[in-house]
């Protein structure tokens with residue numbers, strides 16, 4: 001797979017960042033200039049206009065054999081443009097969403113300016129009589145949905161690194177929509193079937209920005225009638241409840257896609273028995289991966305996904321931080337062990353803290369599980385400490401016996417005994433099939449780490465909403481807890497002081513925030529208005 005070239009960040013002169021533009025523009029001023037901008041766009045656009053006849057020829061008169069599928073906006077046909085021979089996907093918009101020529105053209109022009117290697121490129125459009133069609137580059141490799149859930153005999157399962165590269169590419173596409181274009185574009189319908197893959201499995205997001213071409217019409221500043229679209233399994237809770245739609249709604253959907261990549265499970269899978277509906281860690285990883293990934297990589301990917309799918313929109317991370325984290329996880333090393341994420345690379349502190357503490361807390365929590373049986377709940381923290389001491393001691397003994405040049409055979413046996421006794425002491429067989437639920441609570445205010453250390457870019461844009469983040473994860477309680485790699489044990493030594501580690505055992509009640517994949521598809525009619533900044537939609541009361 002040769003995916004990295006298409007993952008470079010585009011530098012578009014036409015696309016100032018949100019921050020740049022917000023500094024310079026006020027909304028009324030922007031409105032005054034709207035017509036001038038549109039005229040400019042028309043001049044600058046590389047979009048082609050097609051007649052209906054041209055597209056009918058390209059798609060063999062919209063013949064059934066050319067039909068790729070039908071989605072919420074209409075049918076999509078594979079076509080070949082004449083005389084160039086360029087292969088395209090032609091989306092014939094449903095007529096009940098008919099827009100006037102002008103509105104349609106304005107929306108299409110704004111879609112046409114979006115240009116990123118991880119977005120499906122809009123090639124052109126047709127507004128002929130009552131026909132409205134969009135023409136896209138044809139993406140050859142099918143959708144992520146096909147690759148994950150509809151495996152074909154000629155196509156093996158994707159390996160871990162490929163999955164992380166797809167996640168990284170998708171995050172780059174979304175980051176472009178959120179952070180690189182002005183005004184930002186809310187995707188609204190990110191899901192595995194909208195992540196198309198080319199022959200090199202490079203992801204391209206499709207179907208973005210189409211909601212304004214759906215049923216109803218209107219200027220940006222007046223009420224839009226728009227169906228709340230998207231599959232409920234991917235839609236953020238606040239969105240499906242008919243509440244606000246923001247950039248963080250997309251982050252939620254992205255988290256679900258990432259979980260699908262990790263688990264190989266569908267966002268909506270009602271075929272599973274009840275007791276399999278909650279994912280259990282670490283068995284949640286897709287079995288076809290055959291454990292060919294590092295446990296730390298899995299921890300961090302799950303941490304990212306679980307941050308994205310938090311119930312509370314304000315605690316979800318910025319897509320730019322998700323993208324940075326995935327850029328590391330998507331690198332494969334020569335030894336086959338994927339890179340894990342250095343924690344100092346994020347704009348938002350909560351991501352740094354969550355990833356670093358997730359790693360150390362997870363290791364600590366495993367040790368805590370082992371010790372839990374021999375302690376009362378009030379002893380839990382000291383149990384973690386004492387277990388850590390034992391691990392450290394054992395490791396020191398290991399290294400000294402190694403340097404004794406083979407004279408440590410007795411010592412090895414002792415260690416094996418020690419390991420076994422810890423194991424027996426720690427794990428109650430009755431609980432082996434149960435899962436231990438652990439709350440990870442991160443409040444950067446309580447963490448003794450300076451701002452500069454946590455953010456390589458300083459605080460150029462703090463995610464004011466992300467001061468506090470909390471997520472749950474289910475940890476399987478089994479023998480493998482004792483079989484940690486030495487590397488993980490080293491991490492415990494080098495992790496922050498015990499005071500900084502907040503591991504809470506959720507022995508009180510079930511928590512609402514647990515990751516759950518059993519959802520239902522919903523479509524609701526709601527009227528929306530955009531806010532002044534154009535970055536979010538609110539339902540009309």
Ligand SMILES: Nc1ncnc2c1ncn2[C@@H]1O[C@H](COP(=O)(O)OP(=O)(O)OP(=O)(O)O)[C@@H](O)[C@H]1O
Pocket residue numbers: 068069070071072073074075076089120136137138139140142143189193194196206207
């Ligand atoms: N640019 C493209 N290249 C190749 N195939 C495409 C392209 N765009 C869409 N398709 C395919 O056409 C079919 C219909 O796509 P469309 O996006 O309209 O619907 P959907 O994703 O199935 O549903 P929804 O409208 O709910 O997103 C899908 O199989 C999709 O993979």
